[in-house]
Amino acid sequence: MSPRLSKSTVTTIVRLSKIIEIVLVDFGLTLNQFRLLSLVEEGVTSSTEVGVRLAMKAPNVTAMTNGLIDRGLLVRVQDSEDRRKAHLTLADDGATLLAKADQRCHEALLHVVEHAQASPNLLDQLDAWLPVLQTTATDLRISLAEGSQLSQDR
Numbered sequence: 001m002s003p004r005l006s007k008s009t010v011t012t013i014v015r016l017s018k019i020i021e022i023v024l025v026d027f028g029l030t031l032n033q034f035r036l037l038s039l040v041e042e043g044v045t046s047s048t049e050v051g052v053r054l055a056m057k058a059p060n061v062t063a064m065t066n067g068l069i070d071r072g073l074l075v076r077v078q079d080s081e082d083r084r085k086a087h088l089t090l091a092d093d094g095a096t097l098l099a100k101a102d103q104r105c106h107e108a109l110l111h112v113v114e115h116a117q118a119s120p121n122l123l124d125q126l127d128a129w130l131p132v133l134q135t136t137a138t139d140l141r142i143s144l145a146e147g148s149q150l151s152q153d154r
Contacts, residue, residue, distance in 0.1 A: 016112070023108045027101040028071075032056070036064060037073065037090065037098045045087040052141060073097060 021031050029037075032054055039053055051061040065088065068074040073094030079085035090098065113122050 016109070019108050019112065020105050023104050024101060026104070027097055029097075029101060033064060033068060034098075034101060036061075036068065037094055038102075040074065040088045040090050041095070041098060045089065047086070047088065050088070053137075055141065068094070 017031065020034075024031060024034050027034075035054055036050055039050055044050055044053060047058070047061050047065060050056075050065070051058055054061070056064075065074060065076070069076055071093075072091050075089045075091050076086045077089060079087060116122075
């Protein structure tokens, strides 16, 4: 038997995402730019992998990456062994901005938890979902690439 979700579950998740978007405006970042910087911080250095993780086409990844490079937040480094490849790294300003934005997002989510008078452990519970969300996102990307829908039996 699959778990039942209320009709408002998706709306709740979308609204949480909107809160993060509102916070990021103060840093001049879109949600995807924030995600790109976060991915690079986590060690994803290939534009191709960034595109897969963000579900974006290569030209859009290139445009977004170039914009962040122009702002001094990212650096593109040519691969020393294969000149066709380049790796992305965070510039010092990018690491600083990402840390500040991440902290402010965390504070905004804490504010939500306080408003809901929910347990502070709620955010820890959300963190526990991260591996499942990453696996599900990978499954979705594979299903879409194969032209099929994600099975609920997975």
